[in-house]
Amino acid sequence: QLDYRFYDRTCPNLTRIVRFGVWSAILNETRMAASLLRLHFHDCIANGCDGSVLLDDTSTMKGEKNAPPNLNSARGFQVIDTIKTNVENACPATVSCADILTLVAREAVFLTGGPYWSLPLGRRDSLTSNSSDNQHIPSPFEPLENITAKFTSKGLDMNDMVVLSGGHTIGFAQCFTFKQRLFDFDGTGKPDPTIDASLLANLQSTCPNQDNSNTNLAPLDHVTPSKFDNMYFKNLVNNSGVLGSDQALMEDNTTASIVIGYSTLPLLFFSEFGASMAKLASVGVITGQEGEIRKDCKVVN
Ligand code: HEM
Numbered sequence: 001q002l003d004y005r006f007y008d009r010t011c012p013n014l015t016r017i018v019r020f021g022v023w024s025a026i027l028n029e030t031r032m033a034a035s036l037l038r039l040h041f042h043d044c045i046a047n048g049c050d051g052s053v054l055l056d057d058t059s060t061m062k063g064e065k066n067a068p069p070n071l072n073s074a075r076g077f078q079v080i081d082t083i084k085t086n087v088e089n090a091c092p093a094t095v096s097c098a099d100i101l102t103l104v105a106r107e108a109v110f111l112t113g114g115p116y117w118s119l120p121l122g123r124r125d126s127l128t129s130n131s132s133d134n135q136h137i138p139s140p141f142e143p144l145e146n147i148t149a150k151f152t153s154k155g156l157d158m159n160d161m162v163v164l165s166g167g168h169t170i171g172f173a174q175c176f177t178f179k180q181r182l183f184d185f186d187g188t189g190k191p192d193p194t195i196d197a198s199l200l201a202n203l204q205s206t207c208p209n210q211d212n213s214n215t216n217l218a219p220l221d222h223v224t225p226s227k228f229d230n231m232y233f234k235n236l237v238n239n240s241g242v243l244g245s246d247q248a249l250m251e252d253n254t255t256a257s258i259v260i261g262y263s264t265l266p267l268l269f270f271s272e273f274g275a276s277m278a279k280l281a282s283v284g285v286i287t288g289q290e291g292e293i294r295k296d297c298k299v300v301n
């Protein structure tokens with residue numbers, strides 16, 4: 001029910017408005033591209049791409065935004081609000097927050113050097129958000145089989161999972177999300193023996209072994225952290241993945257061979273990333289008369 005020409009008549013400048021908004025935000029802070037891409041992923045994995053991640057909590061509703069893993073971690077809400085305001089000024093009560101977030105993620109990837117893909121539109125916004133839907137978001141502490149299962153339960157296969165993990169070619173992670181690998185891997189009291197030695201030294205200096213380093217930031221791709229390229233996959237081949245869940249892609253033969261492919265074929269990565277992003281963007285969408293077109297992405301009408 002999504003349609004490639006959904007807003008052609010009702011909001012012809014939509015793509016331009018979104019692109020300008022994302023461009024301005026990235027100009028102000030490079031990392032914002034990554035934060036916006038992740039926000040879309042979390043929206044889609046938790047109850048479908050319906051803008052539910054954007055809703056503020058109310059006295060009767062505890063939503064996704066302020067629940068783990070988004071709490072003190074998900075970013076970019078202000079950027080979405082600014083773009084929504086500009087879209088409302090051009091085309092009042094027409095474009096959903098869910099479609100805006102979907103378009104924003106595509107522009108964020110494109111403007112940092114990544115691929116571009118076509119997207120059918122017409123998503124509607126949810127009337128609720130439920131913190132418990134965040135349980136579907138993969139955790140960096142869980143085994144690969146669990147993460148794979150979380151993707152397949154949304155209709156995304158192992159190839160989608162590996163290629164979409166390439167989103168970690170941009171952006172940052174807080175030390176607590178990978179620190180046990182640096183000092184106490186699997187309760188051994190030692191670092192993960194597989195981490196590349198120079199990356200290990202680097203990460204240990206960014207994330208010293210004390211609680212007050214938990215929210216320090218390290219790039220997920222330590223070579224080209226603000227460029228959307230296939231370096232993430234090259235890093236995995238070189239034992240330089242940051243999250244345990246990233247490096248785990250090299251421990252299974254099937255996922256490892258996909259990683260190796262993308263590490264040598266950047267254009268294959270780009271085309272498959274676009275295809276899988278389009279697939280992600282259709283997960284659990286609501287269309288037609290369901291849901292609503294929110295006026296303000298933070299609150300239901
Ligand atoms: C495969 C399972 C995944 C796991 C376990 C995972 C986990 C994480 C974690 C722990 C962080 C750091 C959060 C923080 O420090 O607060 C992160 C950041 C990020 N993730 Fe993922 N992620 C996964 C998949 C994805 C996918 C599919 C995408 C997009 C296509 C994505 C895009 C990002 C981006 C861009 C960042 C950086 C955000 C920023 O700098 O603000 N991740 N992820």
Ligand SMILES: [Ca+2]
Pocket residue numbers: 169170221223224225226227228229230231232
């Ligand atoms: Ca990169």
